[in-house]
Amino acid sequence: MSGPRERTRAAILEASAVVLGRNHDATLPAVAEAAGVGRTTLHRYFPDRESLLSATTADSLAAVEQAVTDAAIEDGSPVDAMRRLVAAMVSVGDRLIYLFGDPRVLGVDDDDCPDEDAQPEPSADQRVIQMIKRGQAEGAFDDQLTPDWIQQTLWALVYTGCEAVRNGELTRHAVVPMVTRTLEGGIRPA
Amino acid sequence: MSGPRERTRAAILEASAVVLGRNHDATLPAVAEAAGVGRTTLHRYFPDRESLLSATTADSLAAVEQAVTDAAIEDGSPVDAMRRLVAAMVSVGDRLIYLFGDPRVLGVDDDDCPDEDAQPEPSADQRVIQMIKRGQAEGAFDDQLTPDWIQQTLWALVYTGCEAVRNGELTRHAVVPMVTRTLEGGIRPA
DNA sequence: CCAGAATGGAACTCCAACGTTCCAATTCTG
DNA sequence: CAGAATTGGAACGTTGGAGTTCCATTCTGG
Known part of the structure; x- marks a missing residue:
């Protein structure tokens, strides 16, 4: 035990x-x-393989959940909250990459998965959306974009950054500023 | 024949x-x-499966290559070129999604799983990088970001948009403006 | 309209990974 | 230290998809 x-x-x-x-x-x-x-x-x-996959998914979800909680995205300015969130997600990059490749997460994928409707993070997911809405309400984020799209953008950039680290194209400490800058200002000059 | x-x-x-x-x-x-x-x-x-995969990869690469060529990214302002490029890539979204999941793109390492995320095209790849550099030289794109990172950002957003379409979260005509706006200005208010 | 090409179904063989069992060696733990 | 727990290796049987062959049927083009 x-x-x-x-x-x-x-x-x-x-x-x-x-x-x-x-x-x-x-x-x-x-x-x-x-x-x-x-x-x-x-x-x-x-x-069996199935039970390993379930356990790995559950474990990774818990890790991501914990990271989001640690980021305390309910507090402070939305921009700062977003920055802390990016850093938190990068810190659990390996788990994130696994979850992104898992068909059963956000289960619109694969042939079967009959009643698996588990979001990436049931709770963390909602909190992130909430934080984004708060940012839009306070004028910190573009309210022409849907909260859902902003969240997907966030994940896509974090994922891209984590993979770049894994491939040696970026150092671990360089990825957070890079993702943050891109996320906040796009590719236009500052 | x-x-x-x-x-x-x-x-x-x-x-x-x-x-x-x-x-x-x-x-x-x-x-x-x-x-x-x-x-x-x-x-x-x-x-055999292998030959189907090779053919599919080659075919998809050709389609993407053609789309990039059609976008004529060497002409006009970098911002317009980028917008045409986004539209072109979205139009071959299915092929792009396939290529992103293909381990053999980029890493031709032997039998063992090569690197995941990779550059979809060898030649088109170079042209895109070239266009990005031109954009940076003309002050249209942020030169604090590396061309490589900008390109990965571009792909990540296009990929995310295409998947959103496939999952029914976005309509096909809505994805290009959404990706373009996010790419150019990030998530800050305009 | 007819010959040859193209197709799809059925029935195989082959194989790699899965999952199981048994047992000896090693490591905890009281 | 002794007994229990944990581990890893070897050798199984099972399974599902890959790849092949054969043949009847349908389609194409001259």
């Missing part, structure tokens, strides 16, 4: 997010190897 | 881009069905 169990489980979920985030069809043995664990052990914790 | 062969081939490649763009692991029978073609026929045109 406490000792090695939890540590092993966490290691598997961490590796799973990274490996499956990079390639959603990665083989189960590949995940096991990345986690530094035997294939048998992997199956012992997560009997 | 020309008659039915070409039409069938084109139908398969079209369906392939759509189906595999939505889910890169879609089954071969699924592609055949989407193309309105028997599984046998699919194999007759593309002996």
Whole structure:
């Protein structure tokens, strides 16, 4: 329960997010190897691929949720809140990348997924939208754009930044200013 | 040679881009069905999955390449050129979405999963970068951002817009103004 | 209208990943 | 230290999609 169990489980979920985030069809043995664990052990914790995916998704959602909470986007000016939010999302970049590739999140995708209507973050999602609306009301954000589109723009830029880091095109500390500047001012000169 | 062969081939490649763009692991029978073609026929045109993927990638690259050429981004003001480019890319949205999910674009690393996000085109790629640099030189685009980042931003927004259309969140004619406005001015009020 | 091309369905084989079981070795824990 | 828990390796059986072959049917073009 406490000792090695939890540590092993966490290691598997961490590796799973990274490996499956990079390639959603990665083989189960590949995940096991990345986690530094035997294939048998992997199956012992997560009997089948499906249960590993569910757990990884849940775990990643929780991590993102926590990051958004830590950003305290209800407080301060909308612009500052947005900046903190960007930084928070970048800090959980690996989990974000995994979630973006997961068909069951925002489930309009794939063939099946019958009753899976889970948003990326049921609660965090709403809070972000709320913050965006507040920003529009206070005149800090463009109210010609829908809150939904602004949110998607935010995610797209953060995602792009995280991948750039992963590919070595950007350093980790450079990505937040870059995303923030682009998000706030677009590509026009300042 | 020309008659039915070409039409069938084109139908398969079209369906392939759509189906595999939505889910890169879609089954071969699924592609055949989407193309309105028997599984046998699919194999007759593309002996194995690999050759179908190559052909689809090549075909999509050509379509995107053509769209960029049609946009004539070397002419006129950089801002107008960028707007035409956005419209052109949206018009080949299905192909773009497929290419973004194709691991082999950019990274030709051996069998193991190459890098995810990548440049859709080799040559068009260069022309876009060139146009961005021209825009920066003329003071139309922010020269604090790297051309590479601006290009990735462009793609990310176009991709997001195309997916929004596919999910029914945006109408096809609404996406170009939305992407263009966001790209040019970010989320700040105008 | 007819010969040849094109197609699709059925019935196979093949294979890689999945999932399971068993057991010996190692590591916790009281 | 002894017993329990945890682990990993090996060797299975199972499964679903890939790829192939054969043949009857439909379509195309001269």
